Amino acid sequence: MPWLEAVRLALKTIRAQKLKSFFSLIGVLIGVTFLIAVVSIVTGMNNYMEDKFANALIGLNTFQLRQRPNFTSGNVTDDMWREWSRRPRISYDDAAYIKAHVKTPVVYANFCSDRATVNYNGKAAKDIELVGTEPTYFDIKNYKLTAGRPFAAQEMQLGLPVLVIGSEVAEKLLKGVDPIGKEVTMYGLPYRVIGVVERQGTLFGLSLDKFVIMPFTAPARRWICPINILDHLIIQASGPGTMTIAMGEVEASMRTRRHLKPGQENNFFLQTSEAALEGWEKISKILITALPLLVSISLIVGGIVIMNIMLMSVSERTREIGIRKALGARRRDVLAQFVVESATLSTVGAAMGIALGIALAFVVRAVTPLPAAVAPWSIVLGVVVGVLVGMVAGIYPANRAAKLDPIVALRAE
Amino acid sequence: MSEPIIRIRDLTRHYEMGTETVQALRGVSLDIGRNEYLAIMGPSGSGKSTMMNMIGCLDTPTGGEYWLNGQEVSQLSDDQLARVRNKEIGFVFQTFNLLPRATSLHNVELPLVYAGVSSRERRSRASAALGRVGLGNRMDHRPNELSGGQRQRVAIARALVNEPSILLADEPTGNLDSTTSEEIMQVFAELHRQGQTIIMVTHEADIAAHADRTVVLRDGKVETDRATHGVAA
Ligand SMILES: Nc1ncnc2c1ncn2[C@@H]1O[C@H](COP(=O)(O)OP(=O)(O)OP(=O)(O)O)[C@@H](O)[C@H]1O
Ligand SMILES: [Mg+2]
Numbered sequence: 032m033p034w035l036e037a038v039r040l041a042l043k044t045i046r047a048q049k050l051k052s053f054f055s056l057i058g059v060l061i062g063v064t065f066l067i068a069v070v071s072i073v074t075g076m077n078n079y080m081e082d083k084f085a086n087a088l089i090g091l092n093t094f095q096l097r098q099r100p101n102f103t104s105g106n107v108t109d110d111m112w113r114e115w116s117r118r119p120r121i122s123y124d125d126a127a128y129i130k131a132h133v134k135t136p137v138v139y140a141n142f143c144s145d146r147a148t149v150n151y152n153g154k155a156a157k158d159i160e161l162v163g164t165e166p167t168y169f170d171i172k173n174y175k176l177t178a179g180r181p182f183a184a185q186e187m188q189l190g191l192p193v194l195v196i197g198s199e200v201a202e203k204l205l206k207g208v209d210p211i212g213k214e215v216t217m218y219g220l221p222y223r224v225i226g227v228v229e230r231q232g233t234l235f236g237l238s239l240d241k242f243v244i245m246p247f248t249a250p251a252r253r254w255i256c257p258i259n260i261l262d263h264l265i266i267q268a269s270g271p272g273t274m275t276i277a278m279g280e281v282e283a284s285m286r287t288r289r290h291l292k293p294g295q296e297n298n299f300f301l302q303t304s305e306a307a308l309e310g311w312e313k314i315s316k317i318l319i320t321a322l323p324l325l326v327s328i329s330l331i332v333g334g335i336v337i338m339n340i341m342l343m344s345v346s347e348r349t350r351e352i353g354i355r356k357a358l359g360a361r362r363r364d365v366l367a368q369f370v371v372e373s374a375t376l377s378t379v380g381a382a383m384g385i386a387l388g389i390a391l392a393f394v395v396r397a398v399t400p401l402p403a404a405v406a407p408w409s410i411v412l413g414v415v416v417g418v419l420v421g422m423v424a425g426i427y428p429a430n431r432a433a434k435l436d437p438i439v440a441l442r443a444e
Numbered sequence: 445m446s447e448p449i450i451r452i453r454d455l456t457r458h459y460e461m462g463t464e465t466v467q468a469l470r471g472v473s474l475d476i477g478r479n480e481y482l483a484i485m486g487p488s489g490s491g492k493s494t495m496m497n498m499i500g501c502l503d504t505p506t507g508g509e510y511w512l513n514g515q516e517v518s519q520l521s522d523d524q525l526a527r528v529r530n531k532e533i534g535f536v537f538q539t540f541n542l543l544p545r546a547t548s549l550h551n552v553e554l555p556l557v558y559a560g561v562s563s564r565e566r567r568s569r570a571s572a573a574l575g576r577v578g579l580g581n582r583m584d585h586r587p588n589e590l591s592g593g594q595r596q597r598v599a600i601a602r603a604l605v606n607e608p609s610i611l612l613a614d615e616p617t618g619n620l621d622s623t624t625s626e627e628i629m630q631v632f633a634e635l636h637r638q639g640q641t642i643i644m645v646t647h648e649a650d651i652a653a654h655a656d657r658t659v660v661l662r663d664g665k666v667e668t669d670r671a672t673h674g675v676a677a
Pocket of ligand 1 (some may be wrong): 459489491493495642
């Protein structure tokens with residue numbers, strides 16, 4: 032019998048017995064739903080963590096020279112904390128030394144920050160990230176300005192009180208007015224707004240637009256960059272290769288500057304976005320490892336249910352099998368009919384599971400900050416798994432049907 | 445009689461029932477010619493259905509020989525028997541044995557499905573067969589939307605669609621009233637006139653009277669075998 036015929040027959044049987052068919056394929060449905068939903072959430076998170084999280088927090092091909100790690104994964108012991116706190120902090124002079132000694136062409140930006148309140152005309156924007164940095168920072172962060180301009184190197188050298196503000200700060204304080212040239216105050220100090228950065232969106236539901244940027248030499252440095260001390264030095268390379276080289280050079284220069292002997296541990300830290308992703312990678316590995324187990328269990332249960340339904344179906348349709356055999360169906364025709372029927376049943380379950388899994392992923396995306404993204408390979412896998420489970424579950428019942436004696440089968444009822 | 449289409453020699457069929465052995469056929473010898481119209485009669489349990497199952501290759505004999513179209517079929521494998529059933533045999537059963545959920549057309553197409561005929565050709569051959577039994581206007585009806593006589597006509601169309609060497613009918617009128625039975629007999633008579641070989645089991649003498657030869661079985665043996673003058677022919 033041509034297998035297309037068998038599929039058509041199977042679909043007809045499924046349609047004729049909707050409720051029974053639904054219950055029989057629910058196991059496969061749940062298994063594939065799991066598969067699609069979890070894979071979608073994990074891959075979505077992966078994309079998000081790699082593209083947005085890592086880049087928003089650190090930047091592409093970028094690393095930071097810091098006193099200690101700021102993204103820590105796993106256990107940090109008390110001893111580690113004590114050692115980190117004893118380390119010398121990164122100073123202006125360290126940054127200048129690095130800039131003078133590293134040969135690889137890279138872009139630097141001194142960086143310090145704190146939470147501040149920005150006031151304008153009696154209004155206050157609280158809990159704003161105040162960043163003190165260099166003009167290169169705008170390139171490193173790839174910030175586009177919707178109004179005005181970034182501050183210039185000269186303004187930084189002079190330590191002028193100029194400010195580029197994030198879009199949310201502009202919304203809050205300067206809605207309906209041209210922000211350029213307006214005077215806002217921070218820590219009681221007057222600042223002139225010279226630019227507005229394009230909207231950056233959110234990360235896990237947190238706004239990325241609640242910041243203001245000033246030259247790190249500007250008057251408010253007293254609060255955010257205490258005398259001669261930086262939060263960190265940002266270093267951006269042109270590509271992954273140069274970044275590795277630059278990291279080597281920075282490490283070597285710092286060791287020389289701090290007179291570290293061979294074998295002595297670094298008393299500074301180079302933070303990359305990979306390090307920031309470590310924690311997430313651990314979680315995603317656990318999820319992806321646990322997934323096959325969960326999916327297998329529901330598929331095995333689903334397969335057993337389908338097998339029983341098919342056995343029932345074979346005994347209910349013994350007469351039909353007898354008729355088919357009397358009309359010339361060979362063993363393999365009957366076998367194929369029931370295996371295909373079982374596989375079709377299971378594949379319908381898998382298809383429903385795929386739809387449900389995708390729906391679930393979209394719901395997760397809509398109601399949580401988790402960015403689910405459906406992975407095409409998981410859909411393919413879902414279909415393959417559906418077909419296979421159905422075939423395997425169908426073989427035993429189909430073989431029973433195929434071996435029926437035609438006369439005995441015809442006499443059944 | 446020309447070279448027989450069916451040649452049976454000392455055919456036996458035993459059923460093992462626990463310790464007991466039921467001898468359903470105890471050595472039957474029979475030649476059936478091309479274009480013969482044969483009725484098999486006999487009391488209940490005499491082995492008529494067993495005989496038909498042998499002839500129809502649904503069952504294999506315990507002993508003896510069975511030649512169909514010059515081929516010894518008692519030694520064929522399951523798949524070969526299926527092929528013979530598909531190509532050479534058309535069955536008509538007392539209980540019609542139609543697939544309940546399928547339309548007339550689809551029921552009639554079934555043997556062609558297993559013969560590997562393309563779906564377009566299946567359709568045209570199945571509707572032609574339904575036309576032959578006068579059901580050209582009932583192709584999309586399901587069995588439960590048809591009368592008993594109409595169901596049996598669908599079954600006859602299905603038996604004929606593969607142009608089999610022999611049409612086998614085990615009590616084809618057993619579930620029908622006398623008027624409808626007579627209609628079915630008219631269909632058989634017409635098929636016979638067109639050259640179809642027919643073997644039919646019946647309990648009723650007036651049904652058997654349509655055939656031109658009657659074999660009576662008793663206790664698994666041929667009791668009488670004589671020509672009758674088919675009234676319809
Ligand atoms: N599968 C079987 N197992 C055991 N005995 C069987 C089987 N099939 C038939 N028999 C026996 O073989 C004998 C012949 O049966 P068969 O069905 O051929 O009779 P029949 O002539 O067709 O009777 P009826 O007119 O009632 O249909 C009977 O005694 C029956 O009990
Ligand atoms: Mg009988």
